Amino acid sequence: xxLAVQLPEKIIIYSVGIDDxxxxxxxxxxxxxxxVECSLLVVTSENLILCLERKxxxxxxxxxxxxxxNFESIIRYIKVIGGPKGREGLLVGLRNGxxxxxxxxxxFPISLIKQSTPVRCLDISLDxxxxxxxxxxxxxxxxxxxxxxxxxxxxxxxSVAWNTEMEDMVAFSGNNILNIKTADFPAISQRLQxxxxxxxxxxxxxxxxxxMNTIDVPQSATLYRFLDRKVFDMAxxxxxxxxxxxxxxxxxxxxxQNKQFVIARKAFVRLRDLKFIELTEKLERDTKGPGxxxxxxxxxxxxxxxxxxxxxxxxxxxxxxxxxxRMYTELKMWEKAERVVTKINQGSSxxxxxxxxxxxxxPESSMTAQLIKEQADWKEKNGEWKQAAHLYLLAKDFxxxxxxxxxxxxxxxxxxxxxxxxxxxxEDSIIKCAKYFREAGNHSYAKEAYLxxxxxxxxxxxxxx
Numbered sequence: 192x193x194l195a196v197q198l199p200e201k202i203i204i205y206s207v208g209i210d211d212x213x214x215x216x217x218x219x220x221x222x223x224x225x226x227v228e229c230s231l232l233v234v235t236s237e238n239l240i241l242c243l244e245r246k247x248x249x250x251x252x253x254x255x256x257x258x259x260x261n262f263e264s265i266i267r268y269i270k271v272i273g274g275p276k277g278r279e280g281l282l283v284g285l286r287n288g289x290x291x292x293x294x295x296x297x298x299f300p301i302s303l304i305k306q307s308t309p310v311r312c313l314d315i316s317l318d319x320x321x322x323x324x325x326x327x328x329x330x331x332x333x334x335x336x337x338x339x340x341x342x343x344x345x346x347x348x349x350s351v352a353w354n355t356e357m358e359d360m361v362a363f364s365g366n367n368i369l370n371i372k373t374a375d376f377p378a379i380s381q382r383l384q385x386x387x388x389x390x391x392x393x394x395x396x397x398x399x400x401x402x403m404n405t406i407d408v409p410q411s412a413t414l415y416r417f418l419d420r421k422v423f424d425m426a427x428x429x430x431x432x433x434x435x436x437x438x439x440x441x442x443x444x445x446x447x448q449n450k451q452f453v454i455a456r457k458a459f460v461r462l463r464d465l466k467f468i469e470l471t472e473k474l475e476r477d478t479k480g481p482g483x484x485x486x487x488x489x490x491x492x493x494x495x496x497x498x499x500x501x502x503x504x505x506x507x508x509x510x511x512x513x514x515x516x517r518m519y520t521e522l523k524m525w526e527k528a529e530r531v532v533t534k535i536n537q538g539s540s541x542x543x544x545x546x547x548x549x550x551x552x553x554p555e556s557s558m559t560a561q562l563i564k565e566q567a568d569w570k571e572k573n574g575e576w577k578q579a580a581h582l583y584l585l586a587k588d589f590x591x592x593x594x595x596x597x598x599x600x601x602x603x604x605x606x607x608x609x610x611x612x613x614x615x616x617x618e619d620s621i622i623k624c625a626k627y628f629r630e631a632g633n634h635s636y637a638k639e640a641y642l643x644x645x646x647x648x649x650x651x652x653x654x655x656x
Contacts, residue, residue, distance in 0.1 A: 195234035284310030350386040393433035597627030
């Protein structure tokens with residue numbers, strides 16, 4: 192939160208507010224009325240560091256020198272890498288290719304690596320495990336700090352910055368191209384004018400002539416790369432840098448399908464999606480018990496996504512077609528439910544299902560009959576009584592069909608039912624038909640019904656009327 196500006200006769204130190212990390216409005220904090228000659232200048236919380244070719248001088252904000260370091264080669268680059276107040280660390284890149292780390296409160300420098308080419312720019316990763324160096328040949332070389340092993344190399348780089356919130360993500364620029372490399376994936380490139388000087392979350396800080404620009408960079412491509420490899424922890428870390436709601440949902444669904452319930456729950460909590468949070472808890476609970484397959488879980492996830500056809504296909508494939516039928520009936524998708532039932536019937540008997548012609552015909556299976564009854568109940572509740580009565584008839588629920596036709600005095604439809612009913616098995620239904628015929632004043636239909644029943648007493652009563 193400090194900025195030092197060197198003027199011909201003084202140095203002004205500015206400070207920025209800490210409330211907004213992206214606020215770049217600075218206010219004057221200290222003035223050092225001292226003329227200094229240096230090639231590089233950096234500032235920490237309590238000190239200034241001046242570079243004078245082969246040596247560094249540490250000054251306090253009163254302009255007094257507190258310490259001095261001398262090196263074998265000319266200093267090419269200085270980078271403050273943070274640390275506790277008054278104990279910050281620095282990286283120093285030398286012309287002879289050596290990179291040195293030192294602390295402002297320690298007189299002894301530490302050599303990190305030494306390469307054969309001069310250092311042009313450098314930075315160290317979040318966990319201080321990887322060092323990125325740009326040399327005079329515009330090559331980016333990344334080292335393991337502990338082993339000093341070179342991990343990889345990229346070309347056409349003039350500046351480099353590690354992401355301050357993710358260990359394995361580095362940005363480098365050159366030839367007006369910005370490259371972002373994560374882990375061992377190929378770098379992602381886009382056009383950019385200027386030099387990368389900072390990288391935080393999904394924002395790149397770029398110096399272009401005299402202006403410092405903040406540029407948002409998408410992280411979706413990197414997220415999906417980790418998802419393809421099933422590396423969910425890293426995918427979640429990338430998502431936290433800044434991705435869209437659609438990307439968060441993709442992460443949650445993919446994690447759920449791979450039983451990564453902790454990651455899935457975090458993703459859906461971020462989206463505030465209570466439905467999928469409940470699904471995550473249900474699957475986590477069910478998968479611990481016996482008899483719950485991965486395919487059944489996959490179908491359930493499809494169902495919650497609204498991908499009902501995919502869910503039904505999984506159910507049918509796993510021999511759980513009844514669950515597919517139940518799903519469609521709950522959604523009132525009757526035609527699709529019929530298709531699933533037809534597949535079941537074809538698989539068991541080679542016959543067709545409920546797509547048969549209208550008429551009084553027995554259903555092909557108990558599942559077919561149940562489906563028709565549920566559809567009829569729904570039609571009846573919605574006031575579509577004629578369609579409901581017809582469906583009850585298909586399901587051979589004659590009592591319900593007769594009640595509907597009788598209620599609305601559809602005597603011709605009642606007669607068509609009555610004349611096809613057998614006395615031995617449907618005597619009660621025929622009696623009910625006769626009752627409705629008499630109430631409607633159609634004595635000829637009522638007479639025929641009583642004759643079929645052989646009910647002479649009721650027939651005499653009818654003639655008296």
